[in-house]
Amino acid sequence: MRGHRDLKLVLxxxxxxxxxxxxxxxxxxxxxxxxxxxxxxxxxxxxSLLFAGRExxxxxxxxxxxxCSFAALVLGVLLLNYMxxxxxxxxxxxxxxxxxCACCRGAALRxxxxxxxxxxxxxxxxxxxxxxxLMTSGLLIGAVAIALAQMAVPAEKAEGFTALWMxxxxxxxxxxxxxxxxxxxxxxxxxxxxxxxxxxxxDRRFRLEPGEERVFRVPVKAGRPRGRVTASLYKAAQPExxxxxxxxxxxx
Amino acid sequence: xxxxxxxxQKAGRASRPAPARETWDLGQIPLLTLVAGxxxxxxxxxxxxxxxxxxPPTIIYWVGLLIIGVPIFARLLSEKPDYRERIGxxxxxxxxxxxxxVAHDSPMFIFPDEFAHSFNANEIVHHHELxxxxxxxxxxxxxxxxxxxxxxxxxxxxxxxxxAGTIVIGxxxxxxxxxxxxxxxxxxxxxxxxxxxxAAFAGSSNFLFWSAQFSYESLxxxxxxxxxxxxxxxxxxxxxxxxxxxxLVVFLLAAIVVTHHLTSYxxxxxxxxxxxxxxxxxxxxxNPWRFAAAAAAMVAFWLLVxxxxxxxxxxxxxxxxxxxAFNTASGESNARTxxxxxxxxxxxxxxxxxxxxxxxxxxxxxxxxxxLYGLRVVWRRYRWQPLPLILVLGSFGFFAALLLRFVPSAxxxxxxxxxxxxxxxxxxxxxxxxxLLRGERRLRLRYAGLTAALAVILLGGAISGWPWDSQLTPxxxxxxxxxxxxxxxxxxxxxxxxxFPGERFGAPEADARLLxxxxxxxxxxxxxxxVKDIVTTPTLESWQLPLLEDEDIRYLVGDRRDVSGxxxxxxxxxxxxxxxxxxxxxxxxxxxxxxxxARLYDSGRISVFDLENRP
Numbered sequence: 001m002r003g004h005r006d007l008k009l010v011l012x013x014x015x016x017x018x019x020x021x022x023x024x025x026x027x028x029x030x031x032x033x034x035x036x037x038x039x040x041x042x043x044x045x046x047x048s049l050l051f052a053g054r055e056x057x058x059x060x061x062x063x064x065x066x067x068c069s070f071a072a073l074v075l076g077v078l079l080l081n082y083m084x085x086x087x088x089x090x091x092x093x094x095x096x097x098x099x100x101c102a103c104c105r106g107a108a109l110r111x112x113x114x115x116x117x118x119x120x121x122x123x124x125x126x127x128x129x130x131x132x133x134l135m136t137s138g139l140l141i142g143a144v145a146i147a148l149a150q151m152a153v154p155a156e157k158a159e160g161f162t163a164l165w166m167x168x169x170x171x172x173x174x175x176x177x178x179x180x181x182x183x184x185x186x187x188x189x190x191x192x193x194x195x196x197x198x199x200x201x202x203d204r205r206f207r208l209e210p211g212e213e214r215v216f217r218v219p220v221k222a223g224r225p226r227g228r229v230t231a232s233l234y235k236a237a238q239p240e241x242x243x244x245x246x247x248x249x250x251x252x
Numbered sequence: 253x254x255x256x257x258x259x260x261q262k263a264g265r266a267s268r269p270a271p272a273r274e275t276w277d278l279g280q281i282p283l284l285t286l287v288a289g290x291x292x293x294x295x296x297x298x299x300x301x302x303x304x305x306x307x308p309p310t311i312i313y314w315v316g317l318l319i320i321g322v323p324i325f326a327r328l329l330s331e332k333p334d335y336r337e338r339i340g341x342x343x344x345x346x347x348x349x350x351x352x353x354v355a356h357d358s359p360m361f362i363f364p365d366e367f368a369h370s371f372n373a374n375e376i377v378h379h380h381e382l383x384x385x386x387x388x389x390x391x392x393x394x395x396x397x398x399x400x401x402x403x404x405x406x407x408x409x410x411x412x413x414x415x416a417g418t419i420v421i422g423x424x425x426x427x428x429x430x431x432x433x434x435x436x437x438x439x440x441x442x443x444x445x446x447x448x449x450x451a452a453f454a455g456s457s458n459f460l461f462w463s464a465q466f467s468y469e470s471l472x473x474x475x476x477x478x479x480x481x482x483x484x485x486x487x488x489x490x491x492x493x494x495x496x497x498x499x500l501v502v503f504l505l506a507a508i509v510v511t512h513h514l515t516s517y518x519x520x521x522x523x524x525x526x527x528x529x530x531x532x533x534x535x536x537x538x539n540p541w542r543f544a545a546a547a548a549a550m551v552a553f554w555l556l557v558x559x560x561x562x563x564x565x566x567x568x569x570x571x572x573x574x575x576x577a578f579n580t581a582s583g584e585s586n587a588r589t590x591x592x593x594x595x596x597x598x599x600x601x602x603x604x605x606x607x608x609x610x611x612x613x614x615x616x617x618x619x620x621x622x623x624l625y626g627l628r629v630v631w632r633r634y635r636w637q638p639l640p641l642i643l644v645l646g647s648f649g650f651f652a653a654l655l656l657r658f659v660p661s662a663x664x665x666x667x668x669x670x671x672x673x674x675x676x677x678x679x680x681x682x683x684x685x686x687x688l689l690r691g692e693r694r695l696r697l698r699y700a701g702l703t704a705a706l707a708v709i710l711l712g713g714a715i716s717g718w719p720w721d722s723q724l725t726p727x728x729x730x731x732x733x734x735x736x737x738x739x740x741x742x743x744x745x746x747x748x749x750x751x752f753p754g755e756r757f758g759a760p761e762a763d764a765r766l767l768x769x770x771x772x773x774x775x776x777x778x779x780x781x782x783v784k785d786i787v788t789t790p791t792l793e794s795w796q797l798p799l800l801e802d803e804d805i806r807y808l809v810g811d812r813r814d815v816s817g818x819x820x821x822x823x824x825x826x827x828x829x830x831x832x833x834x835x836x837x838x839x840x841x842x843x844x845x846x847x848x849x850a851r852l853y854d855s856g857r858i859s860v861f862d863l864e865n866r867p
Contacts, residue, residue: 021408030409031419038404039423046503050496059339060485063430064500066423067478070401070471071507077382077400078510086380087400089407096404126275134282141289142351145296149355152737155730157305158825163743163855167751181747181855183737210732228867248850248865 043069045103052110160184189236291319346429367765394559397511428474449682455709472512576661615712626684646676759809762822790839810841
């Protein structure tokens, strides 16, 4: 790569991005590394290989680099699908690093004369402080808007509800799990009654905050004949009125 | 400020980067970035008010769109910006409108097709292989391009499909704006026409939401535009310099074929018509038939080897569209009334109010006038050039596709096709605008009029692109006493994701989509198999249980919400007074209790039954 500064930079960026994406355990930093590794560097390497003998404008270089990166990923995923290991973190990283290295090497060999230039020549950008401040403000406002959009806001007219569920425990069949999820607008008191597992019903009283879930593990006696189990949920404010009911047939 | 007449000579010329090392500044980009940021914030505020159930007037949202668009339109119409500034402006415009879409559906994908593609991407990441079954849109796993790209980010970083998909579509949007600008600029040799053309393209009804969703066309359409740009460079290059361009075109065509069926067919058609035009116009440059042949060969290979199901997916849609168009034209069936919508589940959503209807119709009228006015210029300038002629054909195609909106079974086909044709219409409109600004009389008025026309076109596209009552998003999640609560179908999907991932469910349309993603279940809905009737009929018919057994569907979702069959409106909280309160008959749920089978989940209106758990 001697003399091809842009290709050298691409290779360094590729290795740094791959190492960061693979080994840094912090997602935002991984994303910052993975985005250029996936969506720009492969395309830049491919375009450099294809157009080793001629220069493209910066806009052309950008648009073809993006498009070739997408195309490389689209066709690359087909290749990985039939490779041992399949489509995984490591195989993606290896594929991308190999692709970029091979294309950069090919581009370096195909370029007629080593060039010490950074890339296509063009006028230098003159960035004034005012411009920088305006752009930063605009980007910050946009970022705040997107961040706000991710937030949940109070929705007073939205009707809350509570869900009751029942499933066999995952680890073994020796117990049932009964859960109550509150999506109510305010804190509520509930009464849960599970019948059918023993002579006496299982009663629980509890309070749930909005968004809270409570799960009860209900043991099932070994050798119990198959029978119906019913869990009923009542709101404490209306103990006589059935609010939710789930039912299943269970055997020990 | 309009330019003075003596400076008119410069208007419309692309000032390409000079070879000498000089300096350039960003022009009005910084200021307009700030303004666009404010516009995005206003659109977000409108969405937040809607999520807060305050029923804000949609006009707040339109004001946000106008804050983004109008200053950029005014600047693009002006002759002052140089080539680079125009590129910056169209990119800024495209990305700002993409942020509006992200703000619309945060914090999760809510457009109907996004659930199917999210499911496919999750399947690739979890199972490390392609072509896994998708019960809702069975053809989508056979076109894994978009999901493959998203899976690279998901696998390398562990981010969710929402984050990865948003980044991928955002970068695809950036590529689209750049590629369209470069294509228009190279063909017209005018950065000004290119900028205005790209601005007009945002008036396509698919631009704001449909082409920005996490769906295969959102990637394939930008790739197609880049392929056309590469083709133009191939066509313009010296013979010895053509080879890399032809390799690039074929490389991009291969990616399109793997990404989206309709775009790959559109590409074959475009290159075939181009080949024909080369023959008819006796162009003495190499005929591009080889690109048409390459695309056709790759499509045939893909259909034969991988995506054979595409025929079963597309043929009924297209034949229904043709048949419907014929029946409507011959008077055998009634025409569809645009703007008088019903939800996809049949729920009545009323007529679009007069003002948005008027704006949408005015936008179409302005586009029609722009086309008529621009055609003269385009014909004079390009009548011996094949690619511009194809773009002109596209502008005619857009209005032909508009007619399909009056056909009940074809309006969606027309809407999809319109997105492709609009590229040509935008090109012609750019010429019309520049032609209009050539005169010297009332120039200031012409600038103002054209800026206003572009604003109307932008709003018209936004209005006709998505149902008027869903332009803003109702609450999907909400804050209550400092905690976060979710809507009924979302809570169901999260429960299924935790308790029954990978299990087979039958459910109404909206629930099934959420069960796919984030629920990660195999969820069936719709007519094939006929789950739709099973979940909507109040009595248990004799065929229903055997069908579920045949399809190995163990869990069934009974949902009394009328909107559960509506794949646009069925995901949200029930809000008093907003028309999503009506219920189906009790029997749609109770009929399963009577079998009897286990009811594992009950959230009031939604229940989940385990058909294999019986006495």
